[in-house]
Amino acid sequence: MYEKLLSPAKFGPWDLSSHIVMPPLTRNRAEADYSPNDRAPEYYGQRNTAGLVICEATQVSPEATGYPRTPGIWTQKQTAKWTEVVDAIHAGGAKAVLQLWHCGRIGHPDNQPEGCFPMGPSAVRPGLPIYTDTAQDVVENPVPREMDEDDILGVIESYRKACENAKAAGFDGVELHAANGYLVDQFASTNTNLRTDKWGGDLEARLLFMREVLKAMASVFTAECVGVRMSPYGTFNDIQDADPNAKYEGMLKVCEEFGVGYVHIIRPVVSGNIQLEASGRDVEVIDTARRLFSGPLIAAAGYTPESAEKELREGRADLVAFGRAFVSNPDLVNRIAEGIPFTEGDPDTYYTPGQTGYTDYLKAS
Ligand SMILES: Cc1cc2nc3c(=O)[nH]c(=O)nc-3n(C[C@H](O)[C@H](O)[C@H](O)COP(=O)(O)O)c2cc1C
Secondary structure, rough: OHHHHHOOEEOEEEOOOOOOEOOOOOEEEEOOOOOOOHHHHHHHHHHOOEEEEEEEEEOHHHHHHOOOOOEEEHHHHHHHHHHHHHHHOOOOOOEEEEEHHHHHHOHHHHOOOOOOEEOOOOOOOOOOEEOOOOOEEEEEEOOOOOOOOHHHHHHHHHHHHHHHHHHHHHEEEEEEEOOOOOHHHHHHOOOOOOOOOOOOHHHHOOOOOOOHHHHHHHOOOOHHHHHEOOOOOOOOOOOOOOHHHHHHHHHHHHHHHHHOOEEEEEOEEEEEEOOOOOHHHHHHHHHHHHHHOOEEEEOOOOHHHHHHHHHHOOOOEEEEEEEEEHOOOOOOHHHHHHHHOOOOHHHHOOOOOOOOOOOOOOOOO
């Protein structure tokens, strides 16, 4: 019934066991030193029957942090723990990719290592609150510090170093988090980038940061092992571009120029973890990606096995990701193959510490 979805896939340099992707899923269970927690290898190992596992958004440097309990890959200890995660993923035959993240203006110093403060392209406060463990509640996002040239060059270098660590940990590839209103998206967008130097101004200039980061990443992993995730028309984290389609097309053109390994699209039917009304743009954004990017495409957000199979058969996507379903169904691939109903996840434990809602979802017997 889901022959295409379940069949092996050739994806860039990788041979995958199926067309099913576990997309990056932040779980806020990292240690105080920003290392993945001791259960992370088990959690990812439970899900290693996906064709491709893209590990949760992972910060490239201390300054890149923003939320509580989110992992990094700038220390040896963090890298060693990621090595265990990669081994657990590879043990099931899946390929392992790490999503690289800089939160930019989204964050609070209470969630960051000592001495850090959120920074962004411009000093524009996000119009939304943020949770901190210190307050045990949401608090106002501070006005970010405007990055100077040294900050920008330092961040680009931190992406390069993070790639070196990801390579040392054994990851097959890395994915640039250019979605959901984080730093790359903040540079690209008109409401968050008010700069008048070479890093701001017209779209071309606003995309310079993305280009330079990709250049740094592709100096460690070859371009075909570097993917890019985008959220066209997304407004998550208070991103409001004057022309969201132009921004999206511009980002795709950068991906095409660089010959990145894949583009990963979050369709505008889910924002964060909230389901939206379908607007027809879910179809349009895939068409646009196919028109402007000649490499492989991962489509994400709001898919069922039926709609995924259809998308693949019609050649609209090369792989399909299932996010929330993978949280609560570690054996998702088997469930799809055997027609076993999915377990409903509990959004209340998406981002909470501890085992509940993390490693305790059972495989169907
Ligand atoms: C708990 C949770 C955490 C997420 N974390 C990330 C993340 O770290 N990086 C990212 O790009 N998207 C993240 N997303 C978005 C998912 O990768 C995915 O695109 C979204 O859940 C929509 O797909 P779905 O309808 O199959 O769940 C997250 C979503 C959820 C529910």
